[in-house]
Amino acid sequence: MKKFMVVLALCMFLAANVPAMAKEWTTVRIGVEGAYPPFSYVQPDGELAGFDIDIAKALVEAMGAEVVLVAQDWDGMIPALMAKKYDAIIASMSITEERLKKVNFSKKYYRTPAKFIAKKGSVPTFSKEALKGKTVGVQRATIHDQYLTDVYGKDVEIKRYGSQDEAYLDLVAGRVDMLLADSVALSDGFLKKEEGKDYEFVGPDLNDRKWFGDGAGIAIRKQDKDLEELFNKAIETIRANGVYKTIQDKYFDFDVYGD
Amino acid sequence: MDFSIITGNIDVYLEGLKNTLILVSLSLIAGLAMAIPLAVLRVIGNPFIQWPIRAFVYFFRGTPLLVQMFLVYYGFGQFDAMKDSFLWPLFKEAYFCALLTFSLNTCAYTVEILRGSIVATPHGEVEAATAAGMSRLLMLRRIILPSAFRRALPAYSNEIIFMLHGSALASVITIVDITGAARIINSRFYSPYEAFITAALFYMAITFTIVFFIRLLEKKWHAHLQPADQSVITIEAPHENITG
Numbered sequence: 001m002k003k004f005m006v007v008l009a010l011c012m013f014l015a016a017n018v019p020a021m022a023k024e025w026t027t028v029r030i031g032v033e034g035a036y037p038p039f040s041y042v043q044p045d046g047e048l049a050g051f052d053i054d055i056a057k058a059l060v061e062a063m064g065a066e067v068v069l070v071a072q073d074w075d076g077m078i079p080a081l082m083a084k085k086y087d088a089i090i091a092s093m094s095i096t097e098e099r100l101k102k103v104n105f106s107k108k109y110y111r112t113p114a115k116f117i118a119k120k121g122s123v124p125t126f127s128k129e130a131l132k133g134k135t136v137g138v139q140r141a142t143i144h145d146q147y148l149t150d151v152y153g154k155d156v157e158i159k160r161y162g163s164q165d166e167a168y169l170d171l172v173a174g175r176v177d178m179l180l181a182d183s184v185a186l187s188d189g190f191l192k193k194e195e196g197k198d199y200e201f202v203g204p205d206l207n208d209r210k211w212f213g214d215g216a217g218i219a220i221r222k223q224d225k226d227l228e229e230l231f232n233k234a235i236e237t238i239r240a241n242g243v244y245k246t247i248q249d250k251y252f253d254f255d256v257y258g259d
Numbered sequence: 260m261d262f263s264i265i266t267g268n269i270d271v272y273l274e275g276l277k278n279t280l281i282l283v284s285l286s287l288i289a290g291l292a293m294a295i296p297l298a299v300l301r302v303i304g305n306p307f308i309q310w311p312i313r314a315f316v317y318f319f320r321g322t323p324l325l326v327q328m329f330l331v332y333y334g335f336g337q338f339d340a341m342k343d344s345f346l347w348p349l350f351k352e353a354y355f356c357a358l359l360t361f362s363l364n365t366c367a368y369t370v371e372i373l374r375g376s377i378v379a380t381p382h383g384e385v386e387a388a389t390a391a392g393m394s395r396l397l398m399l400r401r402i403i404l405p406s407a408f409r410r411a412l413p414a415y416s417n418e419i420i421f422m423l424h425g426s427a428l429a430s431v432i433t434i435v436d437i438t439g440a441a442r443i444i445n446s447r448f449y450s451p452y453e454a455f456i457t458a459a460l461f462y463m464a465i466t467f468t469i470v471f472f473i474r475l476l477e478k479k480w481h482a483h484l485q486p487a488d489q490s491v492i493t494i495e496a497p498h499e500n501i502t503g
Binding site (some may be wrong): 098104140146160161162169170172175 | 333337342347351352353427431433442443445446447448449451
């Protein structure tokens, strides 16, 4: 029995050490969302697609590793990263102070402003006063949620959704008057589509760094410094060799990398 | 672990607690009120009455609560006819959608619980009531239903607790119940452990209270099944003769 315990302890020791020794990053598991068009969405055939997905594939390829995509609901994204369900998050996640307490980020891979949308003509002049009493939908656990709660929390009724798609459904159903989200996601994921034709952007571009951070980055566990470096290098590589531009042009007709 | 994020945001949880309590108690009251007549009709009604009730119960027991809620909340919102109708102001509210779904769901389960205990009424009780010349309605009111409620109580207490736990799904359609509060706190501080263990404690406290009151009720309704009162029966110890 004693011998068995020794062997068992040895096995556990070895098992615990194998991943540490094999930190070659031959495969990188990426957490993605899948309900945030055009950045990530599920195609009719069930395959994941979108800007984030293509960027994820391109970056891991630039590292010379294999990519495994893991779909995860948005509000469990960071906890699942810390629970090692995957090694990095590429899901349009903005780099913010609050998140940096828990995880590290690569350099940004794109940056676009946030904006409100509402039914055409329903908000003729945008001001804090005009928003009073309105119901505004937002995706839970996003920078937009944080901004809305901090800045308009006392003036508007906030409805929080698990995904952007659900928020669109309720805007069309008339349960919310306005939505706040990333401007590109709103325009490509909703306004340009049939169901979004009666809606329009209202108010200014929102990109205050206090809430909207430095753009979207790749989230990595704090201890995986090497992976963070690999991602930073990979971003530079695909920016330089034109792969980034090819992917960008596939989805957008403007520069999403920002300044 | 950092529970200051909970104590600092306890008002979010209290708001959630209020919503959960209102939602669950209203659903249970509405569900039970509908279930009693439906259960009786399900037992004594003619086939034309029985079949729709059967279909209703089968639908609500045959599909997950989450699917039912999505159907009512997002599903109905898809139809323009629905959005133009006078009912829309009600269906527009997430609260109403959750209340409706929960009530119908718990109603379906309660119908089955009550049906089972009505069918199981001891034959002797019915015979005695007939012999005493009771009309069917009087018999139902005085004999069958009270007797059925007693038998249904343990199963129904389970249903109450299931409904409480099922109500966590309301958080999916934007309602801030206890789970919704936990999700807000989790998303703000990325601390799922603290956020959800607090929610769990709230649910446990409510469950504990429910169980306490059910036990009181059981003591009252099942008095005839309790062991006899100890103060009435005294068992004397046999006398021992020490000197003998």
